[in-house]
Amino acid sequence: MNWQGWAEIALTLALIVGLGWPIGIYLARVWRGDRTWLDPVLKPVEGAIYAACGVKPDKGQTWLGYTGAFLAFSAASFVLLYLILRFQNLLPLNPQGFAGLTPHLAFNTAISFVTNTNWQSYVPETTVSTFSQMAGLTSHNFLSAAAGIAVAAALARAFAANRGETLGDFWVDLTRISLYVLLPLSLVIAVAFVGLGMPQTLAAHVDATTLEGAKQTISLYPTASQEAIKQLGTNGGGVFNANSSHPFENPNAITNLIEIVIMNALSFGCVVAFGRVAFAHAEARALVAVMTILLSLGAAAIYAAEVQPAPAQVAAHAAPGPNMEGKEVRFGAPSTAIWTAATTGASDGGVNAMHDSLMPLGGGVALFLIQLGEIIPGGVGSGLYGMVVMALIAVFVAGLMVGRTPEYLGKKVEAREVKFAMLAVLILPTAILGFSAVAAVLPTALAGLLNHGPHGLSEIVYAYSSAAGNNGSAFAGLTANAPYWDTTLGVAMILGRFAYAVPVLAIAGALAAKPKLAPTGGSFPTDGPLFVGLLIGVVLIMGGLQFFPALALGPIVEHFQVLQAVAGH
């Protein structure tokens, strides 16, 4: 550990939160339908889309209507993407001449992109055509992100409403968020990436002759455009199997920094926008503080774990230095630490190092960050609503102690909200622990496992955590492209996305219908350090309660075993 490393982590975090602020202010205008400076260009396009689709933008939907639209859109997207992937051999822009995906792989991949997970059971370079990448996967990078942000917008309106009935219109939100936020930002970032050396081409590959004279085929893609939305929309699905440790996806230190910053900035922006739309600026700042503190702790823990030389190296009297296995030599330990914390905290899932090769505790922290529920700052939109669910639980427990029916942002938290909040919270342990426990004893599942012992268990738990958390990063060490894994991981992704978002929308419906109460001196303050501390406590305790046994049997026991093995030398 050195001060440069800490400074790099601190600077990156500052940039993330700093950029989230202006994005949030702009996003709030988009949510509210206010004028933006892009109106002259985009307003006619927006109007044309509504006219073509028969959307009446001013009508508004009840929470059931909103949920129905969200689910219907996701279902239709899934079917379309499934068909594209299955039959890509019949579609244009397939210069590599790839065959259609197998049913289980197409299912897994389609679900993965519709749920904003971007778990990649497939190897992009050898499986997916350029058309599938662009029309299928990249478009869903936009749309699934926009859908997540739309749910957050609905929740923000619920808190703002006073005995309201509607949460806004899903189709309008989807259109406006894509059109005014994701497309322009991606465009700017993609152009910057091209300038920094990323390929952007429809050509299939280049052939190179290496120094040894061997001939090498290097795949190409329209990488820069994909990379921009991959990070901006917390998607994380790279066009290359090596993801952002591949030199084309992440050519240099500048792109590395930009990618870390933009994979969190929009999630923080959602929190800021939530505060502005729900008339809760100070409370939103508290949520940002909670996310920033937890993210900093995660990054610091991973950094501390990763700069240690591996105990085996020490025992072998090898040259001391950080554990570099699985890390990009161009980036080193601090960049890996902050990236890993950011990508697991944010449900992004893009990686610039192989998480499987992290130290047991470093990998354990990454795993725990996902298991906290992808809320620090989480996926775009989904991180905000996940954190609000935690805040509702925190407020409920604390509110009872001050002798009042708990309220959050002027809305009473009662049985219905608690019920749906618990329902949402229950999804993660059910999906992660349930599937993991079965896979841990099922020979079919264990066949895909490359490691055994605690590390193997970590790989299993990580895979299901990543799927249920809609993260998408992999611990690797697991041959996931098999019917059993593809299917169960797909189901975990569905549960993690929809079984979470639907209760959240139900909460939004219930909250919207309640009167907006004026804060009084007796209300439990939800904008101060006390609440920040409480919320951090609730998040950590809820995560710990659910996953401590699994973590104890995986990374924690592995850590001690590694230490003992070395001591035994």
Next chain:
Amino acid sequence: MSMQASPLGARRRSASALTNSLSPKILGQAALSAVLKLDPRKLVGNPVIMATEVVAILSTISDVVAIATGVAAGFAVQISLWLWATVLFANLAESVAEGRGKAAADSLRASRVTTKAKLIIDPKTGTIVPTPAHKLGIGEIVLVEAGDVVPADGEIVEGIASVNEAAITGESAPVIRESGGDRSAVTGGTTVVSDWIKVRITSAPGDTFLDRMIAMVEGAERRKTPNEIALAVLLAGLTLIFLIATVTLLGLGAYSGVKLDPLVLGALFICLIPTTIGGLLSAIGIAGMDRLLKVNVLATSGRAVEAAGDVDTLLLDKTGTITFGNRMATEVIPAPGVRPEAALRATLMASLGDETPEGRSIVDLARDQGLTLTAPEGATVIPFSATTRQSGLEHAGNAWRKGAVDAVLKSLSLEPKQVPAELMAAVDRIARSGGTPLAVSENGALMGVIHLKDVVKPGVKERFADLRRMGLRTVMITGDNPVTAAAIASEAGVDDFLAEATPEDKLRLIREEQAKGRLVAMCGDGANDAPALAQSDVGVAMQTGAQAAREAGNMVDLDSDPTKLIEIVEVGKQMLITRGALTTFSVANDVAKYFAIIPAIFVTSLPALGALNIMRLTSPQSAILSAVIFNA
């Protein structure tokens, strides 16, 4: 609107006497009922305890199997016993709380009418038919004479009587009830001590005030309050999370080579789930009602008690709650050139025959300033009359008068201009401060001015400050003019006031506050308070008040003490706080146990985890057993 005033913290006994003891008899019954509550059907509403019982049953079955097959089962039997103990203790807590309510109900039931009522079948002739009380219908008229028990709740249509309401209020001094006005309601179970009344029955049999009261204290009508339901949901959610965490340990453990006895997992599960709060949840709810009953307030539902804790705005009647209700003399300002002692003496002489509270307060004031006189022999008392608007005393050719300033000046044939400016300034100051100035004359000479004011009760200001800290807004309601109201409001430290208030104003104020998203509590006793009582979130009706008011409110104060509103809010808050604190304690406790036990369970199979075994527990058995015992 009238209000029965009683000083702060006055009567405090009665119904509480019925409920305060934790007698061996109640404990005995509670123990029996705790066992009866093991019936799973009765535990459905309490998921945590239900889960504990299921595990207890399963572990007992496994014990029996183990013993039958001759396997050593000492550990397993211990676990089962402790699990059963946990369930029984939880049931016992609830049974004791219920038992106390039942004891109170039994003594109330004793006062229910068993004698026959005198039903008037023909109002013209007054023909009376003896009818059992439970056969009386709404609208029928009964005659109740001295010594009779009022058969059911009703409205007096004719007559006046003194009624002993001890059965309801515990207050043995009889109160006057008469037809018309706000004191026309009588309650079934009370006894007419003198005279007679004709009562029109207003409640159906089985739904009288007494019946409802019995049902309340018994807990028969007790439904879960919204917060209780929400908390139960939270606990059920936590229980499920722990269930998932422990069940999946089977698979995860098997992978890691940890052999886990299902019994150990079951016991672990019980240690983890929040049994403390699960066991006490309903007992706390009952205790909340019980505490209100102790301050002699009857809530129609637990929901109302909880709402009391949530109240944002308190509407308080000035008279009786904030002030003593009578204006009292606080100073005597002598006219220029008159010695203060002479002015005080003249004031006292003018008041010796005045038996009104104002007159007595002047005597008290003089006594406090060291002047005590009694009316001389043969003195003539000049009573107050509406025409002269003054009263006084005459003796041996001397005349003392006191009265409204303009009336006294007029009788002295003085123009206001002729009065010394200093004195008029004093009169002005008194009026502006919300007080009432009275002029005093002795033998035709103006002696000075008395300052009468509405005296704020001691301690009220501090209490309002406390309320403000709790986030409550206090609004004073008064019929006074705005000037007087403002003066008293600032002296008492209320946040706002409503002057010259009519019942309609009150209703409007409540609606305005509610529109701002505030919960409003108020108390009232008049029939014209009924709409406001019904509109408010917590409406406390006075037991002495009109039947309409008692039905509109969701609480009844048996002491008819308007200051009680503040105590009610405090009880509501305390109930919520108790529950919140217990929940946090229970959950925090489980969390601590969890992180201590898990490594201990794995440590035999995975010795590497020994570093985390902070409690140095030697085996999973010892870890589990110590945790289960602690849990119970």
